[in-house]
Amino acid sequence: MLIGRQDELGAYTVADPTPAQAGEHEDSTSSNGTPYVIEENPTGGMRMIANKDFECGDLILQERPLVLFPLEVALPAKSDLRLSLQRALNALNDAKRADYMGLANIYATDAFEPVLGIFMSNKFEFFSTDDAEAASADRTKPFAAVFKDISHMNHSCCPNVVRYWCMASRSMYVHAARSIQKGSQIVTTYCDPFLPLRERRALLLNTYKIACTCPACTNSESDANRVRIQNIQDNLAPVIQWALTPALPDDLLLVPSLEQLKLIEDEGLEGTEYYARVLRRLWYIYFVLDDFGASGFYGRMLRAWKITNGTKRSDVIKEMQSELELIQYAVNRRRLFMPRKAKLVRPVS
Ligand SMILES: C[S@@+](CC[C@H](N)C(=O)[O-])C[C@H]1O[C@@H](n2cnc3c(N)ncnc32)[C@H](O)[C@@H]1O
Numbered sequence: 001m002l003i004g005r006q007d008e009l010g011a012y013t014v015a016d017p018t019p020a021q022a023g024e025h026e027d028s029t030s031s032n033g034t035p036y037v038i039e040e041n042p043t044g045g046m047r048m049i050a051n052k053d054f055e056c057g058d059l060i061l062q063e064r065p066l067v068l069f070p071l072e073v074a075l076p077a078k079s080d081l082r083l084s085l086q087r088a089l090n091a092l093n094d095a096k097r098a099d100y101m102g103l104a105n106i107y108a109t110d111a112f113e114p115v116l117g118i119f120m121s122n123k124f125e126f127f128s129t130d131d132a133e134a135a136s137a138d139r140t141k142p143f144a145a146v147f148k149d150i151s152h153m154n155h156s157c158c159p160n161v162v163r164y165w166c167m168a169s170r171s172m173y174v175h176a177a178r179s180i181q182k183g184s185q186i187v188t189t190y191c192d193p194f195l196p197l198r199e200r201r202a203l204l205l206n207t208y209k210i211a212c213t214c215p216a217c218t219n220s221e222s223d224a225n226r227v228r229i230q231n232i233q234d235n236l237a238p239v240i241q242w243a244l245t246p247a248l249p250d251d252l253l254l255v256p257s258l259e260q261l262k263l264i265e266d267e268g269l270e271g272t273e274y275y276a277r278v279l280r281r282l283w284y285i286y287f288v289l290d291d292f293g294a295s296g297f298y299g300r301m302l303r304a305w306k307i308t309n310g311t312k313r314s315d316v317i318k319e320m321q322s323e324l325e326l327i328q329y330a331v332n333r334r335r336l337f338m339p340r341k342a343k344l345v346r347p348v349s
Pocket residue numbers: 044045046047103104106121122123151152153154155156207208209210211212213
């Protein structure tokens with residue numbers, strides 16, 4: 001069941017969810033003081049800065065939007081959008097309306113009215129990960145929303161966060177995709193980071209008036225690196241095959257997997273599914289090699305990645321437990337075919 005009411009133009013009014021409705025998602029940040037601050041950017045506008053150190057997987061914030069629309073309502077060409085926005089704003093209290101009107105408006109000099117310009121400048125578009133109603137009816141229905149804090153996050157093609165929408169709690173979750181030091185800027189991506197540089201450049205300029213200067217946009221090898229990353233398969237067959245063939249070298253798959261991991265980290269794309277693919281491989285490979293320390297390390301990273309990307313903790317644990325059984329099976333079979341080590345013969349005294 002969706003929470004809140006939807007008016008005839010599609011805007012949702014946001015009602016507080018009960019804990020049960022809020023669903024089972026990652027725990028909140030328990031930090032001393034605020035985990036982030038919004039401050040002026042020396043190059044103009046505002047930005048979000050980490051106010052503490054975050055580890056990969058940490059929850060940075062969970063925020064409910066000021067306004068939320070199905071995307072079909074939120075297209076600027078829709079003449080209803082202005083009216084729908086006005087209604088949504090009227091439903092907010094004065095403080096929240098002031099928060100909305102205080103957000104950046106990159107279209108201030110264009111023909112858009114301020115409420116529209118602010119919406120177009122600050123909206124995030126997303127799919128719901130857990131809306132049972134949408135899942136059965138129309139799983140592909142996207143939404144757009146504007147947030148008081150999240151909308152201050154600037155763009156990078158090497159984002160240090162991942163975000164997902166939880167329909168049950170009507171909120172956006174933002175997790176650290178890698179370690180973020182206190183004082184660093186918290187940045188998300190406004191576009192598909194795997195688009196070629198030329199296409200990202202055009203999209204960012206046309207839609208957000210951004211000339212991106214992130215590490216990926218200033219590295220002439222980044223496009224090729226990102227193509228290589230997209231070639232990483234989600235296929236465990238080669239790992240199982242290797243595990244069942246003890247004659248193959250131990251590092252046959254380990255070396256390329258560690259290289260892939262480094263490539264993704266160098267490109268700042270830890271939040272993408274390709275990172276999870278490599279973590280999963282490393283978790284398997286080290287397990288087969290009896291290096292449980294390293295296997296556990298990558299297994300924990302994979303678990304954090306899955307939770308960070310919106311899978312419920314209990315589902316992740318179930319998923320990973322049944323995967324472990326598969327690895328254990330491969331390991332047992334491998335042992336059967338391993339050459340027995342010669343027994344030590346004690347000299348007869
Ligand atoms: C959703 S707002 C982000 C927060 C905004 N900087 C503010 O002042 O609240 C989007 C706008 O921020 C600016 N922006 C975001 N990322 C940027 C980047 N990487 N470089 C330059 N400007 C950026 C652009 O003006 C963009 O249209």
